[in-house]
Amino acid sequence: MDSAIHATQAVVTLDVALPGIIWGWMITLNMWAKSVGTGVILVGAFLLYRHKKDxxxxxxxxxxxxxxxxxxxxxxxxxxxxxxxYRMINIFLHPHWTSAITVGAWMASLFTALVTVLMVIGFFDAHPDVRRNCALAKTARANSGLYEKIFPFVVFLAIPVTLYTAIIMAESSARELWQAPAEVMQMMWAALLAGSAALILISGSWSKEARRDLALVLAIATFFSFLMYMGEYFFSFKSSEAEATLAYVHAGGEYNVEFWFGMVLGFIVPFFLAVSNMKSDNKTLLRFAAILALIGLYMAKDVWLKIPQMLPLS
Amino acid sequence: MKLGFLVDLNLCMGCKGCEVACKVENEVPLSSWRLRVKYIDIGTFPDTKRSFTPLRCNHCESAPCERICPVSALHYLENGIVNVDSARCIGCAGCMMACPYGAIYMDPETNTADKCTYCAHRIESGMMPACVVICPVQANIFGDVEDDTSNISQYIMAHQGSVQVRKPEKHTEPKHYYVGGGRQTLDPLAQQRIEGYSLFNNITHLEHVGDPNHGVLDRFLAPFTSHEIHDNSSMMDWAEKGGEDTHEEGGH
Known part of the structure; x- marks a missing residue:
């Protein structure tokens, strides 16, 4: 126990128990999974633009x-x-449009519906012998052209769907660390990182050029994600609340360990593996880089989500 | 009409009458508080003093909780009160993330967000909030801040220069004022929370948000099963268990 409390500082001697971490691992999973879900569409669109479908x-x-x-x-x-x-339905029955949660829920629902259409058409087109007599399969195959018509809109919608969480963060005025404008870019880099990593895992039969593009996207995304985290870590805008929040990482402890594991596993190692893979096509190493990137991204997001919630607000 | 609160910290003696009155009036469950009085010790022995700071919802004119609520469960009343419709609340805790004053809690009995409403139900009936009525030294002053003749407006005019709000940099325009406060009493980052310095209570952080006895699956099953009524004893069992081990999270 510190016996020399600075005379100019105050000590709380009676207070209620404060809430701890309110948004926990489920919200980390939420953000991480959304990055993958939107990222594969964005990176997939890039690949379709650059390469032939064959x-x-x-x-x-x-x-x-x-x-x-x-x-x-x-x-x-x-x-x-x-x-x-069960009251989730209230978001659709009683929407409050100033809330990014509401706008995001509507956009994400529409996005998921459109992706479902793409998935059904894409699957039955790719597997012509599956369920030949099924009405759904027949309809999907008959409307094959719809895929190409919907796809540009889905790509366009993927951008706000991946970014809206940054607006929720911005609306969470109690957590100053999330108020940084860099949060929007972090979300975008996270989507590109997660999207390229997820596609790398299924790219075994693809051309070398396509894989090299995936490695390039992964390298750029890990590089800029790392830079953005470092920027916030070292040169944050230094409001007293942001500084007090970052102290939970700066001062060591479990969040420090998780943060640096995230940085090394998620960004630094995958970056070098991806860069090296652009010259020599090593599928195993690239897959390893992709898995590490996905794990590291989860850890980095987890720390950034939790530490601002540990500050006493009143 | 814009209802507001003013607490004269020079008068408050930390009796916690307001805290208890609020609990009783609003049937606030154990482990939750709409209004709390925080004790802060300042200085080094023997030159020390203790200050008492009642903390409640600030009923901001630009309320971040109202803005982020996806279903308008948090909404403004015509008199400026930021009210809660717990029947509509989906329990997303967005408001808890948005409120810079930590004034919102997840009710462990209803699993919905709740907070001080300036006793809106009493105001509607022409009564004062319970905490105002109970205060033995009239440290809580309540009224219409847009009416120049109201008690609160007169008090603000009489104490110009020493009237403060918490976290003005957040631009929330709180309608809750303090007289006699300072950085050490109003800024939580100017206070230390040190294990072993707390009177009576070793729990610094709750281990749960909302109902401690209902996990994720229970929330889905709740409508199809008889919901066990939680009385004080069930909460106290949890409190005793939580009190045995000191939680390391939080605090500086």
Whole structure:
């Protein structure tokens, strides 16, 4: 116990118990899964723009499938984190449009619906022998052209869907660390990182050029993600609250360990592996880089989500 | 009409009458508080003094909790009160993330957000908030800040220069004022929370948000099962368990 409390400082000698971490791992999972779900669409669109479809034979159906799976993880974690999960319907029945939670929920729902359409059409087109007599399969195959019509809109929608969490952070005025404008860019880099990492895992049969582009996107995303975190870590705007929040990382302890594991595993190691892979096509190393990037991204997001919640607000 | 609160910290003697009256009036469950009085010791022995700071919702004119609430469960009343509709609340805790004053809690009985409403139900009936009525030294002053003749407006005029709000840099325009406060009493970052210095209580952080006896799956099953009514004893069992181990999270 420190016996020499500075005379100019005050000590709380009686207070109620404060809430600890309110938004925990489920919200980390929410943000991480959304980054994958939107990122595969953004990076997939980039690949489709740069390469012929024949070079990436399974992209057309696997891209929306991965997006669909991770968007559902995102939606499920959102729902389970609610203390009144069945009242989620109120967001649609009684929407409050100044809330980024509301706007995001509407956009994410529309996005998921469109990705589902892409997934169904893409899957039945890629597997012509599956469920030949099924009405859904017949409809999907008959409307194959719809995929290309919807896809540009889905790519456009992926951008606000991935960014809206930054607006929720900005509206969370009690947590000053989240108020940084860099939060928007962090969300975008996270989507590109997660999207390229997820697509790398299914790129075994693709052309070398396509894989090299994925490695390039992963390298750029890890590089800039790392720079942004370092910028906030060392040169934050230094309001007293932001500084007090960062002290939970600066001062050592579990969050310091998790943060640096996230930086090294998620950004530094994958960056060098991805850069080296641009010259020599090593699928195993690139997959290893992708897995590390996904793990590290989760850890970095987890720390950034939790530490601002540990400050006493009153 | 814009209702506001003013607390004269020179008068407050930390009796916690307001805290108890609020609990009783609003049936606030154990482990939750709409209004609390914080004790802060300043200085080094023997030159020390103790100050008491009642803390409640600031009913901001530009309330971040109202803005972030996705379903308008937090909404303004015509008299400026930021009210809660717990029947609409989805329990996302966005308001708890947005409130810079930590004034909102997750009610462990209803699993919805709740907070001080300036006793809106009493105001509607022409009564004063319970904490105002109970205060033995009239440290709580309540009224219409837009009415120049109201008690609170007169008090603000009489104490110009020493009237403060918490965290003015947040631009929330609080309608809750303090007289006689200082940085050490109003800024939580100017206070230390040191294990072992707390009177009566070793728990610095709650281990749960909302109902401690209902996990994620229970929230989904709740409508289909008989919801166990939590009385004080169930909460106290938890409190005793929580009190045994000192939580390391939080504090500087």
């Amino acid at each position: 070079e990436m034979p399974n992209l057309r159906w696997l891209m929306p499938l991965i997006s669909f799976i991770f968007l559902n993880i995102f939606l499920l974690s959102t729902l389970t984190d609610l203390h009144q999960p």
